[in-house]
Amino acid sequence: MIAFARRNRFAAKCIAVGAALAVVAAACLIQLAGVQLLTGQATAQAATRSRTYTRTVSAQRGRILDTNGNVLAQSVERYDVIGDPLTISTFEPVDCGTTEAKTLGYCHAIDDQPVGVTGAAAVARLLATVLDVNTMELGAQLDGTNRYTVIARDVTPEVKRRIDDLHLGGVVYCELTSERVYSTDNLIGALLGGVDDEGAGASGLEQSLNDTLTGTDGYVTYQQGNGGEVIPGTVTDSQDAVNGSDVTLTIDRDVDWYVKQVIQDGLEELKASWAIAVVQDVRTGEIIALEDTDDIEAGTDAAKMTVSRAVSETFEPGSIGKVITMAGLLQTGLHQATDQFTVPYSINKDGQEFHDATQHGSEHWTLAGILQNSSNVGMVMAAENYTNEQRYEFLTKFGVGQPTGLNLPGETNGLLSAAENWDGRTKDTVLFGQGYTVNALQLTNIVATIANRGVRQEQSLVKSTTDPDGHVTETEEGDGERVVDEDVAADVLNAMESVAEEYANVASVDGYRVASKTGTAEVAGADGSLTSIVCDWSGIIPADNPRFVVTVVVKDPQSARYGGLSAGPLFAKIGEFLMQKYEVPTSSPRTDAIPVDW
Known part of the structure; x- marks a missing residue:
């Protein structure tokens, strides 16, 4: 009887366990059915999503090349x-x-x-x-x-x-x-600039040309295994990356290298603070070389934090500004280059005293002679009927206070106040390159306008762009803007050639005629007083068939503290190199010099 009862209890337990297992099995079957019939697709999609990965395919940044195709900057793997x-x-x-x-x-x-x-x-x-x-x-x-x-x-x-x-x-x-790498060492280092950690242009040309150099990233979507590997046959979507365009500059690396050496050697010899040099093609407005003596390598932190001195430094041009005044006097018909003046060492005008750089008696100079002898007094005398509005008009036409159009980061326009704001002295100092400031590019284009028969060309640094498919787009040359008549420009150039002849012993180029103007201007030193000087020289070579304008600017030379004696010899070295490199035919003898005295 007892055994029978025990069997009944055991059977009941078995039945209960069986029932419980049946319930669990039923629940599993229901869940399985639900997964298969109701949520199976969603679960499979979730599993696929967890394995799906979209990887960015980075676009390559375009290269920067010099005019001959030499790589200046490129991105490497x-x-x-x-x-x-x-x-x-x-x-x-x-x-x-x-x-x-x-x-x-x-x-x-x-x-x-x-x-x-x-x-x-x-x-x-x-x-x-x-x-x-x-x-x-x-x-x-x-x-x-x-x-x-x-x-x-x-x-x-x-x-x-x-x-x-x-x-x-x-x-x-x-x-x-x-990684962005550069092959220029310290050539145009700050001008090239650099890129940030994301590969975008942060300074210099890298920044100003960023939209052109930057490509469009692509992507690829696939499923990956546990080890991160691509599961074959699972690529579901992709987009090819489009690389950035290459940019070819007008800069000639060989010329730029030589220019850099010349001004660095000159800096040491003259014991100066800094120097700048520009070489411009007269016919096209292209900048062939643009250098300063700062020792900055492209891509470095210094390049990312420093603006190129060649585009940012401004200064009074000094007597080179007399080129603008003579051109304006001729263009307005107030004078001819042969007009005669008796020019003393000093003059008092409207209570203001003006004098020349060196003592002299009353000299008999033509207007061309006033330019040759760089006479401040002569320019003030010749401009007696030259209105303030005319003075301002020709300064702006020659590009003073105006953007160069290069749109370089850190580039400054210089300072030129409106004529109505000139005081009793400034209205006359602007006649000989004081009372306003320019950068080296602007100064170069002033002289290039004379060399280009009175037409001011828009300067350029970009020669062409090449897209990822190899299509080349040349930079269009503008028509230029006529500033003065051709015969006016010819007379000013003629007078500038007489200026160059005065410095033939220190700044000549054998076999080639040169037309130039020198400048020396007092500028503010560290204490704010006029304790520093800027010496400059801007010259046209060859004068009889203008090909290049070369400008050299030197700050605080400790010896040869005049533009003709400090910057002039550096110009001559650069000019000689240009004539040899580009195989420019030698000049014919000069036979048409305008008289400089009477």
Whole structure:
């Protein structure tokens, strides 16, 4: 009887357990049915999404080339090394000689010895054999639960291949990026500028040309395995990257290099503060060389924080400004180049005293002679009926106070106040290059306007652009703006050639006629008083068939403190090089000199 009761209780328990299992099985079947029939597609899609990865395909930044196709700046293939700390925490190295190593076809070892640790410490030890990193610091960096940490940036393809050979796929991988490199050393360093950490132009031409140089990134969408590898046949979408366009400059690297050497040597010889030089093609307005004596390499922090002195430094042009005055006097019909003047050393006009740079008696000079002898007094006398409005008009027509159109970062327009704001002295000092400021590019184009028969060309630094498909777009040359008549420009150039003849012993170029104007201006020193000087020379070569204008500006030379004696010899060295490089025919003898005295 007791046994029968025990059997009944056991049977009841079995039935209860069976019923419970049946309920569980029914629930599983219902859930399975629900997954299959109701949520199966959503679950599969979720699983696919978790494996789907969209990788950016970086576009290559365009190159910057010189006029002859020499590469000045380019982006090269580099990689960022990325770690996945969460996955790294589970990393176990494969010892060499084991069955697992034979199956996988690789193993992990350091100097043929087992790694000896696991996780972040193991990965750090392995990477330290390739990267110049502290093993313990890297191990600490990789010890975490995040999924993305940058281990190293901009490693070379060779280093990337060595990392691949460590067989750390799934825990460490390399992302394609690029590094901007420059081949110019300190040539036009600040002018080229540099890029920021994201590869965008941060300064100089890299910044001003950024839209042209920058490409459009592409992408590829695929499913990846546990090791981060692409699952074959799972690429669902992609877009090719479009690289940026190449930019060819008007700069000739060989000329620029020579110009740099000349002004650096001159800086040392003259014991000056700095020097600037510009070479411009008269016919096209193209800038062939644009240099200063600052020692800045493109792409460096200094290049990113410094504006090119050649475009940012402004100064009073001094007596080179007399070129504008003579051109204006001739163009308005107030004078001819042969008009005669008796010019004393000093003059008092409206209570203002004006004098020349050196003592002299009353000289019999023509207007051409006033320019040749760089007489301040003569210019004030000749401009007796030259109104303030006319003075301002021709200054602006020649580009004073006006943008060059190059749109360079840090470029300044100089200072030129309106005529109605001139005081009793400034209205006359502007006649001889004081009371306003220019940069070296503006000064060069003033003289180039005379060399170009009175037409002011728009200056250019970009010769052409080449898109990723190889299509070349040349920079269009503007028609230029006529500032003075051709015969006026010819007379001013003629007088400038007489100026150059005065300096034939220090600034001549054998076989070639030169037309030039010198300048020396007092400028504010560190204490704000007029304790510094700027010496400049801007010359046309050859004078009989103008090809180039060369401008040299020197700040505070300790010897030869006049433009003709300091900047002039540097011009001559540059001019001689240009004539030889471009095989310019020698000049014919001068036979049409305008009289300079009477």
